[in-house]
Amino acid sequence: MLDRKSFLQSSLLGLAGISFPLKWKSLSPKTVWQNQPLVVSTWDAGIEANKGAWKILGNGGRALDAVEAGVMVTESSQNCCVGLGANPDRDGFVTLDASIMDEHFNCGSVAFLERIKHPISVARRVMEKTPHVMLVGAGAQQFAVAEGFPLEEQKLSPDAEKNYNEWQKEHKYRPIVNIENSKSHGPHDNIFDLSGHFNHDTIGMVALDARGNLSGSCTTSGMGFKMRGRVGDSPIIGAGLFVDNEVGAVTATGQGEDVIRVCGAHSVIEYMRQGLAPEEACRKAVERIARIKGEGAKQIQVAFLALSKEGEHGAYAIQKGFSYALHDQNDEKLVASKSYFS
Numbered sequence: 001m002l003d004r005k006s007f008l009q010s011s012l013l014g015l016a017g018i019s020f021p022l023k024w025k026s027l028s029p030k031t032v033w034q035n036q037p038l039v040v041s042t043w044d045a046g047i048e049a050n051k052g053a054w055k056i057l058g059n060g061g062r063a064l065d066a067v068e069a070g071v072m073v074t075e076s077s078q079n080c081c082v083g084l085g086a087n088p089d090r091d092g093f094v095t096l097d098a099s100i101m102d103e104h105f106n107c108g109s110v111a112f113l114e115r116i117k118h119p120i121s122v123a124r125r126v127m128e129k130t131p132h133v134m135l136v137g138a139g140a141q142q143f144a145v146a147e148g149f150p151l152e153e154q155k156l157s158p159d160a161e162k163n164y165n166e167w168q169k170e171h172k173y174r175p176i177v178n179i180e181n182s183k184s185h186g187p188h189d190n191i192f193d194l195s196g197h198f199n200h201d202t203i204g205m206v207a208l209d210a211r212g213n214l215s216g217s218c219t220t221s222g223m224g225f226k227m228r229g230r231v232g233d234s235p236i237i238g239a240g241l242f243v244d245n246e247v248g249a250v251t252a253t254g255q256g257e258d259v260i261r262v263c264g265a266h267s268v269i270e271y272m273r274q275g276l277a278p279e280e281a282c283r284k285a286v287e288r289i290a291r292i293k294g295e296g297a298k299q300i301q302v303a304f305l306a307l308s309k310e311g312e313h314g315a316y317a318i319q320k321g322f323s324y325a326l327h328d329q330n331d332e333k334l335v336a337s338k339s340y341f342s
């Protein structure tokens with residue numbers, strides 16, 4: 001005869017076994033969160049961005065403030081990949097996308113925004129000062145200016161200028177997979193890099209603060225030499241970014257079209273809700289994209305980065321070469337991600 005406690009345990013296990021047998025098995029050892037803030041962000045540029053976030057997180061600040069301040073560092077960096085100095089679209093214009101989400105499902109985003117230095121801060125204003133989630137193009141710019149953001153002159157970084165001039169020689173419209181000569185992996189040959197250039201375009205950041213609340217941000221110039229008006233996954237809540245304060249926070253990088261197709265970040269959160277650890281949840285979403293793309297998966301890069309409510313983090317990419325930056329009170333480092341193709 002089962003006592004009440006054993007009955008409840010066996011019923012719960014039975015339920016889990018029937019509904020989610022594989023997921024149950026994939027549960028990672030439970031990390032117990034101990035009021036320790038933590039921030040993770042995509043690619044090598046995340047190291048500097050995390051420092052910006054840590055100034056807030058390390059002083060007991062809110063994750064939302066940290067993820068905004070963190071990616072602003074990258075937006076200011078005048079590199080060829082994020083912010084106003086980034087690779088332009090095929091007509092020579094830099095167009096920016098960004099999104100932000102807090103612990104209460106509040107979210108805001110901007111897309112196809114031109115001549116504004118900090119799209120992430122405009123996204124936050126959309127979240128906090130309008131009844132809307134997303135503003136795009138001229139409307140987003142008009143809102144930014146009304147909010148006091150200066151209208152900047154477009155000035156490509158020297159790298160972006162060089163990349164664009166080289167791209168114009170052929171004018172070949174073929175999206176290039178995101179790559180990076182990552183410090184964590186060393187320089188690598190990448191068959192997808194048609195121009196031989198550093199070509200990642202996005203920073204996504206997710207953080208957990210000392211109160212145990214999660215937030216996330218994502219900002220990008222999008223795919224280099226894209227069609228004018230093209231918008232990727234980064235400003236789409238549920239694709240490039242999603243936060244559920246009961247479960248975790250997820251961001252994506254890589255070819256946005258394929259992230260949008262599967263509502264990538266939201267899918268990862270749902271896998272985590274079912275019990276998967278962050279890396280496993282990211283792997284499942286990547287495998288789903290790879291299955292959908294078939295042979296085409298070899299031509300793209302997509303990576304997901306996830307942080308759980310308990311502070312467990314993990315990532316998974318289609319191609320090798322993706323890494324993410326971690327900052328907590330003990331450590332500041334790059335973590336190499338596993339990948340679908342080795």
Ligand code: GLY
Pocket residue numbers: 201202220221222223231232233234252253254255256257
């Ligand atoms: N992941 C960035 C983009 O596709 O625009």
